[in-house]
Amino acid sequence: MIKKKRANEIFRRLARRYPDPEPALDWSHAWELLVATVLAAQCTDERVNKVTPALFKRWPTIADMATADIHEVEEMVRSTGFFRNKAKNIVASASLIINEFGGRVPETMAELIRLPGVARKTANIVLSNAFHIHEGIAVDTHVKRLSFRLGLTKHTDPVRIEKDLMPLFERKNWGDINHFLVYYGREVCNAQRPRCTECELADICPKKGVE
DNA sequence: ATCCCGAGGG
DNA sequence: CCCTCTGGAT
Known part of the structure; x- marks a missing residue:
């Protein structure tokens, strides 16, 4: 599958899984x-x-x-x-x-x-x-790991990963894609033992079962 | 590449 | 014991 199309499909499925994205950190301003x-x-x-x-x-x-x-x-x-x-x-x-x-x-x-x-x-x-301003995509440990496993980047450097990700998603979704990948990274595609058998992205994941 | 560094899971 | 947790500066 083309990378861009895979990215769109990932976003579509995770948006359905997380219909109301809320940050996990507590803050008021x-x-x-x-x-x-x-x-x-x-x-x-x-x-x-x-x-x-x-x-x-x-x-x-x-x-x-x-x-x-x-x-x-x-x-x-x-x-x-x-x-x-x-x-x-x-x-x-x-x-x-x-x-x-x-x-x-x-x-x-x-x-x-x-x-x-x-x-x-x-x-x-x-x-x-x-501020609801999207200058880029936040690349943390979860975004890094999932982007690599899902075949959205070949790099491990956060700055290069961010450059690979930005053209794959609409700018207005750059905040949400971070949230989706972080949460999915915690719940399913975790670092040590990814739950590939119950992963709803497995059919479009190049690394399914590899790591 | 290395350091900063506590807490929790396995 | 080892690895990981929404990294950044040198």
């Missing part, structure tokens, strides 16, 4: 989503959701976080792993937003990736989910 997404690096969303309520209560605004004590932040995000880098980056990002972006989370890729600890994946999540 762009800054909270940015922080939650930074914390979600190599960590489950479930665990992130356990630490963010206290975090946002302790430092409710970007300006509050910009003046936070790093060590106190470290202790509150410790369980998410990489806690020193994450705490430092969150506070530094808050400062940069206050000092250079007028106190508001920027709404472009070029500006977002200037924030420490924020690269294309995190920026794409914030842009699509908080």
